[in-house]
Amino acid sequence: MKVARFYAPGDIRLEDAPEPSPAPGELKIRVRNCSTCGTDVKISRFGHHHIVPPRVMGHEVAGEIVDVGEGVTGWASGDPVQVIAAIPCGTCRDCTRGRMTVCAFQESIGYHYDGGFAEYMIVPAKVLAVDGVNRIPAGVSFAEASVAEPLACVLNGQELARVGDGDDVMVIGSGPIGCLHVRMARANGARRVFLADLNRARLDQAAALVKPDAVICSAETDIVQAALDLTDGHGPDVVITAAAAAAAQEQAIRMAARQGRISFFGGLPKDNPIIACDSNLVHYRELTIVGANGSTPAHNTRALELIATGQVPVDDLITHRRPLGSVLDAIDIVARGDAVKVTVEP
Numbered sequence: 001m002k003v004a005r006f007y008a009p010g011d012i013r014l015e016d017a018p019e020p021s022p023a024p025g026e027l028k029i030r031v032r033n034c035s036t037c038g039t040d041v042k043i044s045r046f047g048h049h050h051i052v053p054p055r056v057m058g059h060e061v062a063g064e065i066v067d068v069g070e071g072v073t074g075w076a077s078g079d080p081v082q083v084i085a086a087i088p089c090g091t092c093r094d095c096t097r098g099r100m101t102v103c104a105f106q107e108s109i110g111y112h113y114d115g116g117f118a119e120y121m122i123v124p125a126k127v128l129a130v131d132g133v134n135r136i137p138a139g140v141s142f143a144e145a146s147v148a149e150p151l152a153c154v155l156n157g158q159e160l161a162r163v164g165d166g167d168d169v170m171v172i173g174s175g176p177i178g179c180l181h182v183r184m185a186r187a188n189g190a191r192r193v194f195l196a197d198l199n200r201a202r203l204d205q206a207a208a209l210v211k212p213d214a215v216i217c218s219a220e221t222d223i224v225q226a227a228l229d230l231t232d233g234h235g236p237d238v239v240i241t242a243a244a245a246a247a248a249q250e251q252a253i254r255m256a257a258r259q260g261r262i263s264f265f266g267g268l269p270k271d272n273p274i275i276a277c278d279s280n281l282v283h284y285r286e287l288t289i290v291g292a293n294g295s296t297p298a299h300n301t302r303a304l305e306l307i308a309t310g311q312v313p314v315d316d317l318i319t320h321r322r323p324l325g326s327v328l329d330a331i332d333i334v335a336r337g338d339a340v341k342v343t344v345e346p
Contacts, residue, residue: 002346004117004327005054009047012057014325017118022069025125027133029081032142034116035060035318035343037150037176038244041335050111058116058344059085059109062136062145066120072128082145082304083116083123084132084152085109086294100130100296101156117327119346132297137308143321143343144307147180147314151306152299154180154265157292158188161238161263165189170227170236172196172218172252173243173266174206176341179317181240181265182210187311190238194230196223197243202337209316209340218251227255234258240265246275253277258285265292317341 003017022028061083088103109115136145169185174197185193195212197203198219207215216226235257241248244266252262306312320339322330324346333339
C-alpha cells in the first residue's frame with residue numbers, strides 16, 4: 001500500500017509499505033478520508049517530540065472496516081467509522097474523573113501510532129478500549145466524518161467557555177477551526193457571532209461560507225474598539241482565540257465583557273508562550289480565561305451527531321480534495337492559507 005511517512009522536518013516521503021493485519025483487539029480500516037490541519041504543517045516543518053520517525057502522519061480519519069482482530073466484538077467488515085485522534089488512557093486519576101482531555105498518559109494517532117495518510121490503517125486496541133471508534137451515521141460522507149475530530153475539539157472548547165443562549169461571541173481567526181467555532185456557537189444558541197482575522201482574503205473566504213454577523217479585519221482597524229462598537233460598549237460575552245497569536249490573546253482580555261469568558265483555543269509557539277495580561281481587567285471584570293486541549297471520545301461521538309443532524313454543517317467547508325499522492329500539496333495549501341479545509345482521499 002501507499003503511505004506518507006514523516007522522517008524529519010522537510011522530509012515527508014510517499015512510500016510503499018506492507019499492508020498491515022490487525023492484532024488481537026485491533027481493527028483494520030480502509031482509509032477513505034484523512035483531513036489536514038495546521039498541526040500537520042507544524043509537524044512537516046518542525047517535527048514533534050512525540051513522533052519517533054519514520055511515522056505515517058494524519059489524524060483526522062474516517063474509513064471503513066476491512067478486518068477485525070481476534071476478540072473484537074460489535075464491529076464487522078464494511079462498517080463505516082470515524083476514529084479519535086487523541087487517545088486517553090482511560091484509567092488514570094484524571095480520566096476516571098471525566099477529564100480525559102488532560103490525561104497525562106495520552107497518546108495520539110499519527111504521533112505514537114501510524115495515522116491516516118495511508119490506504120489502510122490499524123486502529124490500536126487502546127482506541128477501542130476508550131470507545132474511540134464511532135459508527136458514521138447514515139447520510140454523512142467519509143469526508144464530513146473526518147471533520148468530526150476538529151469539531152470535537154471545538155465542542156470541548158465551547159463547553160469550557162460556556163457558550164450559550166444570548167451570548168455575543170467573537171472568534172479571532174478565520175481558518176477551519178474559526179469557521180467551526182462560528183457554526184458551533186450558533187448551534188449553542190449564541191445571539192450574534194463575529195469573526196476577525198488579520199488576513200482580509202482569508203477572512204472574506206470564510207465569511208462567505210459561515211456568514212458571521214460581522215467581520216473585522218484587524219489589519220485594517222482596531223479590533224478591540226470594533227468589538228466594543230458592535231456590542232454598544234459592553235464587549236463580547238465570549239472571545240475565542242482560534243489563532244496561534246499572542247496579540248489575539250491580549251486583545252481578547254481587553255475586549256471581553258464583564259464576567260466574560262475567554263478561550264485560549266490556539267496554543268502559542270513553545271519558544272515564545274508569554275503574553276501581557278492586565279490582571280486588573282481579569283480581577284475587576286470577573287473574567288474567566290480557559291484553555292482548550294483536544295477532545296474526548298464522547299466529544300467525537302457528539303460531533304458526528306451535530307454533523308448528521310445538520311446543526312453544524314461541514315461539507316461546504318471542505319474546499320480542497322487531494323489524492324494521497326498529492327499529500328505534500330495538501331499540506332502546502334494549508335500552510336499558505338489558501339483553503340478552508342483540505343482533505344486527503346487515499
